[in-house]
Amino acid sequence: MNYIVIENALPADLLRATALAIQAGPFESGKRTAHGLAQVAKNNLQLAAAPHTPLLDSLAAAIQAHPVVQAFALPRAMGRTLINRYEVGMEYGLHADAAYIQEARTDVSFTLFLDDPASYQGGELVISTSAQTFTFKLPAGSMVLYPAGALHRVTPVTQGVRHAVVGWLQSRIRDAHQREIIAKLSLVPRTLSQDPQHAALVTQTGQCIQELIRMWGD
Secondary structure (H helix, E strand, O other), X not given: OOOEEEOOOOOHHHHHHHHHHHHHOOEEEHHHHOOOHHHHHEEOEEEOOHHHHHHXXXXXXXXXXXXXXXXXXXXXXXXXXXXXXXXXOOEEEEEXXXXXXXXXXXXXXXXXXXXXXXXXXXXXEEEEOOOOEEEEOOOOOOEEEEEOOOEEEEOOEEEOOEEEEEEEEEEOEOOHHHHHHHHHHHHHHXXXXXXXXXXXXXXXXXXXXXXXXXXXXX
């Protein structure tokens, strides 16, 4: 499964600004941004975009610029960024994300959790493959990235309220397995670059990474 968890993915001041925006509202039906079968499956609220455009733009910029996101997703473009809300009884049934959102192909989806996991019950992000199921309920400020084409759902919230930032990235590398290979190779120069004796290996690995991006990129 091609996913990665990033802890403390946002600066503290941006998390505080997000919390203030959630308090201020308003929220509207999440079905406004769902299409096709997802519209039937989706039962949540989302923060109205117009009053909070600068914040949503700042969230998108911070997420896209994160070094782990850059290494894992190799982002070319980004679709809309949303802040969603699940109250008691709300859920998002099993679905795959739309292939294109705002003219950007959706290769990588992300969910950035905004609440203390102990403050609500249910609300887990569940990602299903033919071989395995992965469940995520992360601390506030932590984020998971995963293939947008994977079937996934948010389980019903049974107590409390769950908020998250969600969005989609178009990668320079269309294939998830190729992105995973590049992301793993990228760890080598980052790990060895502090030791001068590995300078040649760092340079060679960096060259190989760029050649793979040229080979697989679109």
